[in-house]
Amino acid sequence: MIPHFSREDVNSILHYLGKLIYGLGAVMLAPVFIGIINREWDPSIDFILSSLLCLFLGSLLLLRFNEERDLNWRQGMSLVAISWIVAMFLGAIPIFLSGHYNSFLDASFEAMSAFATTGLTLANNIDHMAYSYNFWRHFMCFIGGQGIILVALTLFVKGGSAFKVYVGEAREEKIMPNIVQTARFIWFVSLTYLIIGTSILFFINLVRNVSPGRALFHSICIFMAGWDTAGFAVQTQNILYYHSPAVETVTGMIFLLGAVNFGVHYAVWTGRPRELIKNFELKIYMISILVLFALICAGFMMHFPFPNYISFFRTTFYQLLSAHTGVGYSNIYVQDFLYYWSPVALMGVIIAMGLGGSSSSTSGGIKMLRIGLFFKGIKKEVRILTSPESAVIVEKFHHIKDVTVQDNHIKMAVIIILLYIIVYLAGGLAGSFYGYPFLSSLFESVSAAANVGLSMGITSPSMPDGLKIVYIAQMWLGRLEFISVFVMIKFMLSLRSPQ
Amino acid sequence: MKVKYILIFLCFLLLSYKAFALEIIPLRQLFEQAPNYDGKNVTVKGEAVGDIMGNGETFWVNIRDGDFFIGVVLDSEKRSIIKNLGRYRVKGDIVKVTGTYKVQCPQHYGDRDIHAETLEIIEEGRRLEETVETDKIVLSIALGFAAILFIFYSHHRKFRKDSGDQQN
Numbered sequence: 001m002i003p004h005f006s007r008e009d010v011n012s013i014l015h016y017l018g019k020l021i022y023g024l025g026a027v028m029l030a031p032v033f034i035g036i037i038n039r040e041w042d043p044s045i046d047f048i049l050s051s052l053l054c055l056f057l058g059s060l061l062l063l064r065f066n067e068e069r070d071l072n073w074r075q076g077m078s079l080v081a082i083s084w085i086v087a088m089f090l091g092a093i094p095i096f097l098s099g100h101y102n103s104f105l106d107a108s109f110e111a112m113s114a115f116a117t118t119g120l121t122l123a124n125n126i127d128h129m130a131y132s133y134n135f136w137r138h139f140m141c142f143i144g145g146q147g148i149i150l151v152a153l154t155l156f157v158k159g160g161s162a163f164k165v166y167v168g169e170a171r172e173e174k175i176m177p178n179i180v181q182t183a184r185f186i187w188f189v190s191l192t193y194l195i196i197g198t199s200i201l202f203f204i205n206l207v208r209n210v211s212p213g214r215a216l217f218h219s220i221c222i223f224m225a226g227w228d229t230a231g232f233a234v235q236t237q238n239i240l241y242y243h244s245p246a247v248e249t250v251t252g253m254i255f256l257l258g259a260v261n262f263g264v265h266y267a268v269w270t271g272r273p274r275e276l277i278k279n280f281e282l283k284i285y286m287i288s289i290l291v292l293f294a295l296i297c298a299g300f301m302m303h304f305p306f307p308n309y310i311s312f313f314r315t316t317f318y319q320l321l322s323a324h325t326g327v328g329y330s331n332i333y334v335q336d337f338l339y340y341w342s343p344v345a346l347m348g349v350i351i352a353m354g355l356g357g358s359s360s361s362t363s364g365g366i367k368m369l370r371i372g373l374f375f376k377g378i379k380k381e382v383r384i385l386t387s388p389e390s391a392v393i394v395e396k397f398h399h400i401k402d403v404t405v406q407d408n409h410i411k412m413a414v415i416i417i418l419l420y421i422i423v424y425l426a427g428g429l430a431g432s433f434y435g436y437p438f439l440s441s442l443f444e445s446v447s448a449a450a451n452v453g454l455s456m457g458i459t460s461p462s463m464p465d466g467l468k469i470v471y472i473a474q475m476w477l478g479r480l481e482f483i484s485v486f487v488m489i490k491f492m493l494s495l496r497s498p499q
Numbered sequence: 500m501k502v503k504y505i506l507i508f509l510c511f512l513l514l515s516y517k518a519f520a521l522e523i524i525p526l527r528q529l530f531e532q533a534p535n536y537d538g539k540n541v542t543v544k545g546e547a548v549g550d551i552m553g554n555g556e557t558f559w560v561n562i563r564d565g566d567f568f569i570g571v572v573l574d575s576e577k578r579s580i581i582k583n584l585g586r587y588r589v590k591g592d593i594v595k596v597t598g599t600y601k602v603q604c605p606q607h608y609g610d611r612d613i614h615a616e617t618l619e620i621i622e623e624g625r626r627l628e629e630t631v632e633t634d635k636i637v638l639s640i641a642l643g644f645a646a647i648l649f650i651f652y653s654h655h656r657k658f659r660k661d662s663g664d665q666q667n
Contacts, residue, residue: 041629045631045632052646063649066653127549127563128548128589209553209554209558211550235548241561307604310608311603311609312609339533
C-alpha cells in the first residue's frame with residue numbers, strides 16, 4: 001500500500017513552494033527593466049505589483065512552513081506538479097492586467113502555454129502589446145523550457161532535493177555528476193546559443209531596415225521561444241510576419257538545436273562530435289523526419305496548390321520540422337491548413353507533433369528515445385521467438401553511452417507512449433464534443449498535449465471555456481510527462497481521506 | 500452593329516474584372532474565398548502594423564483588418580507614404596491598398612501577398628496616451644510593506660529560535 005502523505009510532507013512541499021514563488025517574483029522584475037527602457041509606466045507597475053504579490057505569498061508560506069528538509073521522491077514529484085499550477089496563476093497576473101485577455105482563464109491559458117513551451121495563444125491584438133508584456137510571454141517560455149524548478153534549483157535548492165525535482169520536470173539524465181552543475185551547464189549552453197542566435201537574427205533584421213531597438217527585441221524574443229521550442233512570436237502572424245526565408249532558416253536551426261538532448265550537446269561541447277552520428281535517438285529522429293516528409297509529399301500528390309517546388313519545400317518542411325521539434329512556429333496562415341492541406345498531409349503533421357523531439361531537451365511529445373525503445377522491444381521479442389530457447393538475446397544501443405535494453409526500459413516507454421495516445425485522443429474527443437470537426441480537434445489536442453502550438457484555428461479567445469481547461473490540463477500533463485501529476489493527485493487524495 | 504455589341508460585352512467583362520479593384524474587400528473574404536480572388540486586382544484596407552521590412556526596391560508591410568492580416572509588397576515610393584505603424588500606444592495609419600492578390604506568390608516563394616499598385620492613407624494614425632492607475636500603486640506599496648514585515652518577522656523568529664537552541 002502506498003503510504004499517506006504526512007504533515008511533514010505538506011510542510012516540505014509548501015516550504016519549497018514558497019521559495020519557488022520567491023524565484024518567480026524575482027524573475028518578474030526583468031520585464032520591469034524592459035518597461036522602464038520603453039517608458040511603459042503602467043505595464044511596469046503591473047509587473048512590480050505581481051512581483052510584490054509573489055514576495056508576499058512566498059514570505060507567507062516560508063513564515064508558516066519554515067523548516068527546510070531534504071525532499072523525498074514523492075515530495076519532489078508533488079512539488080513539481082503543484083508548482084507548475086501555482087506558476088501558471090501567478091505568471092498570468094501581469095498579462096491579465098495588460099487588458100489583452102478576455103478573462104483570467106485566458107491569461108492562465110497563456111501562462112501555462114508559455115511555461116509548458118506550447119505556444120498556443122489566446123491574446124488579443126498582440127501587435128499593440130507593450131514590449132514588457134510581450135517580453136514576459138517569451139521569458140516565461142524560456143523559464144519553462146529550462147524547467148521552472150531548474151531555474152529555482154540554481155538559486156535556492158540544495159543537496160538531494162534537487163535531483164527529485166529535476167526528474168519531476170521530465171528530465172531523467174544527469175549530464176554531470178552533480179545536479180546543480182547539470183542545471184548550470186544547461187543554462188550555460190542556452191545562454192551561449194542565446195547570444196549567437198540573437199546576434200544572427202538581429203543582423204538579418206537590421207539588414208531589412210528594422211530599427212535597432214526593435215530588431216534586438218524581436219531577435220531575443222524569437223530566440224527564446226524558438227530555442228525552448230515554445231513558438232510564441234512578437235506579432236500575431238508568427239514567423240510569417242517577417243516574410244523572410246532567411247529568418248525561417250535561422251529559426252529552423254535554432255529550434256532543431258533546442259530539440260536535441262542536452263546530453264548530446266554536452267558530448268559535442270566536450271569534444272565528442274561523433275556522438276551526433278552514433279546517437280541512437282538522433283538516428284531515429286532523422287528517420288522519422290524523412291518518413292513523415294514522404295507522407296506529407298504523398299498528401300499533396302493529388303492536389304498541388306504551390307506555384308513551384310521551392311514554395312512547396314519552404315512551406316511543408318518548415319511545418320514538419322516545427323511540428324516534430326514541438327516549436328509550433330509557422331510560416332503559413334491558419335486558413336492554409338484548412339483549405340490547402342489534405343487530410344493525409346495533416347496526419348503527417350499530427351504524427352510529427354505527437355512523436356515530439358529528443359528526451360531531455362526542451363521539446364514535448366512522446367520523444368524519439370521512447371519510440372526507438374518501442375521498436376527495440378519489438379525487435380527483441382521477434383528475436384526471442386525466432387531463436388533457440390536457450391539463447392540469451394541482448395539488444396543494445398548508443399545514447400551518450402552504450403546501453404543494454406532492459407525490459408523495464410521498454411515497459412516505461414510503452415506506458416508513457418500509451419498515456420500520451422490516450423491524452424491525445426481524449427482531447428480530440430473533447431473538441432468534437434464542442435462541435436469541432438474531429439481532424440481539427442485531434443490536431444489541436446495533439447498540439448496542446450505535445451506542447452507544440454500549431455493551430456487549425458480552434459484555439460482562440462472565443463472557444464468554449466471547457467475546452468480551454470482541457471487544453472491547459474493537456475499542456476500541463478504533457479510537459480511533466482504524467483508521473484509527477486499522478487503523484488500529486490495521490491497527494492491531494494490522501495489529504496482528503498483519513499489515514 | 501455586331502461590333503458594337505462585342506465592344507459592350509468587352510466593356511462589361513473589363514468592368515466586372517476591375518470591380519474587385521473598386522470595392523473594398525474585407526480581408527476575411529480574401530481568405531475564405533481565396534480562389535475567387537487569386538491573381539486578381541483587389542482593394543483592401545487595414546491598419547499598418549509593426550515594421551516596414553526589406554531592402555533595395557522591395558519592402559513589406561503587414562496590414563490588419565479585424566482578426567485577419569496580409570503582407571503587402573511595396574516599392575520605396577509607397578513605403579514613404581506610411582508614417583505611423585501600429586504598436587503599443589500607437590494606432591497605425593489605416594491604408595487603402597489596390598494591387599494584385601496572390602494566394603501563393605511565385606515571386607516570394609509561396610507567400611500570400613498583395614503587390615501594391617496604389618496605396619493611400621484614409622485615416623492617419625496617432626500616438627495614444629497612457630494612463631497609470633493609482634490603485635495599482637497603492638496596492639503595490641501595501642503588498643511591499645506586508646512582505647517586508649513577514650520577512651522581518653520570519654528572520655526575527657528564526658534568530659530567537661537559534662539563540663534559544665544555543666542556550667539549551
